[in-house]
Amino acid sequence: xxxxxxxxNSTVNNDRFLRNDFSSIIGRLDHQQDFATGLKFCSSESSxxxxxxxPSIVGTVSLSQSSTEDVEAAPLDIELxxxxxxxxxxxxxxxxxxxxxxxxxxxxxxxxVANLIALIVVLWQSNIASLGSASNLSIPISVNVLVAALxxxxxxxxxxxxxxxxxxxxxxxxxRRVVAKVYEYGGVxxxxxxxxxxxxxxxxxxxxxxxxxxxxxxxxxLVFTYFLFVSLIAIGISALPSFRRxxxxxxxxxxxxxxxxxxxxxxxxxxxISSSLQKQLDTSFGRVxxxxxxxxxxxxxxxxxxxxxxxxxxxxxxxxYLSKHAVRLHFDYTKIGPxxxxxxxxxxxxxxxxxxxxxxxxxxxxxxxxxxxxDWTNSNIQxxxxxYWVKGIPVTGFLRVVQLFRKVVIVTTGSGIxxxxxxxxxxxxxxxxxxxxxLWSTRDAEPTYGREVVEEVLRADPQAIILNTKPxxxxxxxxxxxxxxxxxxxxxxxFIISNPxxxxxxxxxxxxxxxxxxxPIFDS
Numbered sequence: 001x002x003x004x005x006x007x008x009n010s011t012v013n014n015d016r017f018l019r020n021d022f023s024s025i026i027g028r029l030d031h032q033q034d035f036a037t038g039l040k041f042c043s044s045e046s047s048x049x050x051x052x053x054x055p056s057i058v059g060t061v062s063l064s065q066s067s068t069e070d071v072e073a074a075p076l077d078i079e080l081x082x083x084x085x086x087x088x089x090x091x092x093x094x095x096x097x098x099x100x101x102x103x104x105x106x107x108x109x110x111x112x113v114a115n116l117i118a119l120i121v122v123l124w125q126s127n128i129a130s131l132g133s134a135s136n137l138s139i140p141i142s143v144n145v146l147v148a149a150l151x152x153x154x155x156x157x158x159x160x161x162x163x164x165x166x167x168x169x170x171x172x173x174x175x176r177r178v179v180a181k182v183y184e185y186g187g188v189x190x191x192x193x194x195x196x197x198x199x200x201x202x203x204x205x206x207x208x209x210x211x212x213x214x215x216x217x218x219x220x221x222l223v224f225t226y227f228l229f230v231s232l233i234a235i236g237i238s239a240l241p242s243f244r245r246x247x248x249x250x251x252x253x254x255x256x257x258x259x260x261x262x263x264x265x266x267x268x269x270x271x272x273i274s275s276s277l278q279k280q281l282d283t284s285f286g287r288v289x290x291x292x293x294x295x296x297x298x299x300x301x302x303x304x305x306x307x308x309x310x311x312x313x314x315x316x317x318x319x320x321y322l323s324k325h326a327v328r329l330h331f332d333y334t335k336i337g338p339x340x341x342x343x344x345x346x347x348x349x350x351x352x353x354x355x356x357x358x359x360x361x362x363x364x365x366x367x368x369x370x371x372x373x374x375d376w377t378n379s380n381i382q383x384x385x386x387x388y389w390v391k392g393i394p395v396t397g398f399l400r401v402v403q404l405f406r407k408v409v410i411v412t413t414g415s416g417i418x419x420x421x422x423x424x425x426x427x428x429x430x431x432x433x434x435x436x437x438x439l440w441s442t443r444d445a446e447p448t449y450g451r452e453v454v455e456e457v458l459r460a461d462p463q464a465i466i467l468n469t470k471p472x473x474x475x476x477x478x479x480x481x482x483x484x485x486x487x488x489x490x491x492x493x494x495f496i497i498s499n500p501x502x503x504x505x506x507x508x509x510x511x512x513x514x515x516x517x518x519x520p521i522f523d524s
Contacts, residue, residue, distance in 0.1 A: 084480055087512040094512045104521050107187025108194070115144065115195035119202060134206040135273045137199060142266070142297040144196035149304045151189040154395040160185055161396040165403045173492060176404040177516045180493065183398035184521060190239070197236045204229045221272045224265055231262040245500075252351060263302060270294055308392035312348065319384035322450040325372045326415060327381045329388070332365035339402075339422045340394035342368065348389040351376065356397055356419030358456075369449070371415030398495075398520060399423040405492040407435045411482050411506060414442050416497035417453065423495070424460030437489045438464040439481060443471070478502060479509035486515060493518065 087094060118140065126133055150156050164182040167175065207225045211217045237243065238254040274288040274295075281288065289295045320328040329344075336342070336357045343352040353376060355368040372378050402408050402423050412420045417440055424436050438461045445466050446454050457464050465485070467476055486494055496506045496519035503519040510517035 084483055084509075085513055088514055089512075098508055098511050102184065102521075103181040104184040104187040104190075107184065108191040111188060111191030112195055112198075115140070115191075115198060119198060123202065134203065134210045135277070137203040137206060138266075138269070138273070138294045139297075141196055141199045141203060142294045142301065144192045144199060145262075145266075146297050146301050146304075148189050148192035148196065149301055151185060151192065153304055154308070154393045157185070158393075158396050161400045164401060167404055169404065169406055177493065180401040180404050180516070180518060182401060183518070186521060193236065193239065197232055200229055200232050218272060218276050221269065221276065224269050224272065228262060228265045228269060231258050231265060234258050235262070249351060260305070263298070263305060266298055267302075270298060311393065312389065312391040314387045314389050316387050317384065320367075320450070321381075321384075322453075323448045324381065325448050326450075327370050327384055328367050328450070328453075329370060329384065330360075330365065330367045332360075332362070334366075335360075335364050336366040336394050338425065339397045339400040339419070341397050341419070342390060342394050343392065344368070344388040344390055346376075346380075346385050346388060348391065352391075353377070356399075356422055357394065358418060358421045359425055369415055369418035369421075369453070371418075373415070397422075398518065399497070401518070402436070402493075402495060403434065405434070407437075407489055407491040409437045409439065409482060409486050409489060409491045409494045411439045411478065411494060411496045411498070413440070413498040413502060415449075417442070417449065417457065419497055421453070421456055421460070424457065435489070436461055437485055437491065439467070439478075439485055440464065441467040441469050441476060441478065443469055478506050482506055482510065483513070483515065486510070492516070495519065 089097070122137070122140075126136070160182055164179050167179050169176070204225050207222055211219070211222045234254055235258045238247075238251045238258075244251045270289075270292070274285060274292065278285045278288050315331060315333045318330040318332075320330060322328055336359060338359060339356075341354050341356050343354050345352045355370065357366045357368055360366050370377050370380055372381055397419060399410075399419060399422065402410075410420050410423060420438065420440070424438060438457060440457065442448065445468065454466070457466070465481075467481075469475060482494055482496075485491075493516045494506075494510055496503050496517060498506070498519075507517045507519045
């Protein structure tokens with residue numbers, strides 16, 4: 001008996017939907033015979049199955065043939081009986097390994113500890129009760145702020161991913177699984193930002209000491225030092241995960257404007273300190289600036305801030321209304337590669353929204369899927385703008401690392417199908433032995449996101465599983481279903497794109513059982 005996953009497919013136009021109150025599994029059925037009652041999906045006789053034990057998903061299917069080409073499906077009742085293997089290690093070790101010791105947190109910790117050691121050494125060895133000595137603390141501040149900015153620059157991010165996918169698929173799987181964690185580079189960004197705050201605290205304290213110990217100390221230097229301190233602390237507080245989740249728009253505004261204000265304050269401080277040191281050293285103002293590392297680092301930082309805005313432009317969009325929950329915006333001003341994201345805005349100084357792009361089959365163009373997730377998205381679904389602002393260049397998303405594997409499972413919910421489509425289309429067009437299987441849980445896939453999106457999903461993965469989760473219905477065990485699909489397909493890794501709660505749940509549920517799983521860490 002063939003499994004539902006293995007049902008052969010002929011054309012997209014003959015798709016049929018198996019629906020009931022609990023779920024829909026969309027698959028294309030062009031069999032010429034009825035299925036027997038009690039069909040067990042993904043049976044061990046399936047051509048794609050493996051010898052490993054699988055959890056059972058048992059259903060009752062009754063199909064009536066309407067023609068030699070079309071097959072209608074009666075309601076399908078599915079009983080889920082997940083048989084997940086036991087989690088590895090005890091609970092304490094699991095939590096330490098997969099919660100406290102993630103790559104992101106390791107990068108953050110290593111970076112901060114290194115800065116703490118350097119700070120202790122500097123404070124121990126130096127007499128910082130003077131303007132000249134205290135001003136040297138501005139160097140590590142500027143270095144850390146520069147690193148934080150660089151780690152968020154599109155060019156650097158794209159280089160990181162391009163370097164990672166150079167690893168061939170013939171390399172050991174263990175190596176490829178480690179390299180695939182490149183998307184957790186945000187730990188460096190957070191670590192640099194936190195370390196900069198530590199140095200600013202020390203800088204502020206020592207500048208205060210210098211103010212009381214030196215008669216020639218210029219009071220305005222201390223004033224702007226405190227302004228810089230407040231500005232950077234505000235950035236740090238707004239970047240806390242709890243604040244980001246509850247006040248994301250406020251976080252974006254504080255992060256942007258406070259960063260600009262901090263750079264401006266830093267420029268003023270550098271000028272004031274250089275002017276004061278010029279008198280103490282009896283040299284020219286220009287020479288003091290030229291020999292100051294902070295001056296050159298600040299020049300680089302300012303350039304990085306200005307760079308994306310040099311590519312600010314307004315582009316036309318062709319909206320495709322899908323439903324009251326989603327709209328698809330089509331752009332044709334450039335060609336975008338696979339698994340890349342773009343930021344768009346209707347008010348460029350106030351807010352920017354990042355979306356994964358879906359490559360177009362045309363020589364030029366791409367599209368993005370906008371789903372209702374707040375005031376801005378809702379207003380643009382109901383009344384899409386004819387033009388949107390874009391800036392910078394497209395940035396590579398974490399799904400780009402699927403190229404490191406031969407077979408992967410992609411799990412998503414709702415509008416997460418947007419970024420997943422890019423990965424699926426890439427897998428289909430890559431011409432390399434990359435096989436993707438898709439598990440998509442959403443409410444009313446076709447009415448919400450349109451027939452074309454569903455067809456693109458099925459073209460990319462003809463055996464895609466689409467669960468129709470309706471309000472009030474039991475939620476499927478996504479960990480069990482993902483595990484089942486991972487085992488059946490013989491995949492090397494699993495990628496999850498969903499809301500933070502479900503992404504974390506599935507990722508932890510798989511990793512704790514020894515299965516490599518990857519998902520966004522929502523580090524804005």
